[in-house]
Amino acid sequence: MKNCPNCKAEMEDNFDVCWQCNFSISENKVIEFEETTVSAKKINCLRCDVQMMLSGNYKFHEGTKFGIFGNLLEAFVNRESFDLYVCPKCGKVEFFSPQV
Ligand SMILES: [Zn+2]
Ligand SMILES: [Zn+2]
Structure with a gap:
């Protein structure tokens, strides 16, 4: 598990987009x-x-x-x-x- 840099929600390691705030790690912004x-x-x-x-x-x-x-x-x-x-x-x- 990792944590969303934006809202700190827990994310699966293989997920790129936060389920809670739509923050994309590869884009480094909320989509x-x-x-x-x-x-x-x-x-x-x-x-x-x-x-x-x-x-x-x-x-x-x-x-x-x-x-x-x-x-x-x-x-x-x-x-x-x-x-x-x-x-x-x-x-x-x-x-x-x-x-x-
Ligand atoms: Zn988030
Ligand atoms: Zn159904």
Whole structure:
């Protein structure tokens, strides 16, 4: 375990982004999870069959290392932003590229 330099929360060693304050260790700053007014899609969690919540629109910063997300984001490397959905029941996170 290590501690977030920003808020002192405990973090897993292999995590790059703080779960509490979104501080990125590789970027040495808090990354933005912007609130968005984009209408949420109705997406049900495949496991729980409950509707997933739109957690916000995440914007890439050039040079960001997504150690926490790993291969999950490879499909999104050419996108500037994507919508983040979270299952309120099991905590599963899914990413969708915003629809224009
Ligand atoms: Zn933190
Ligand atoms: Zn779920």
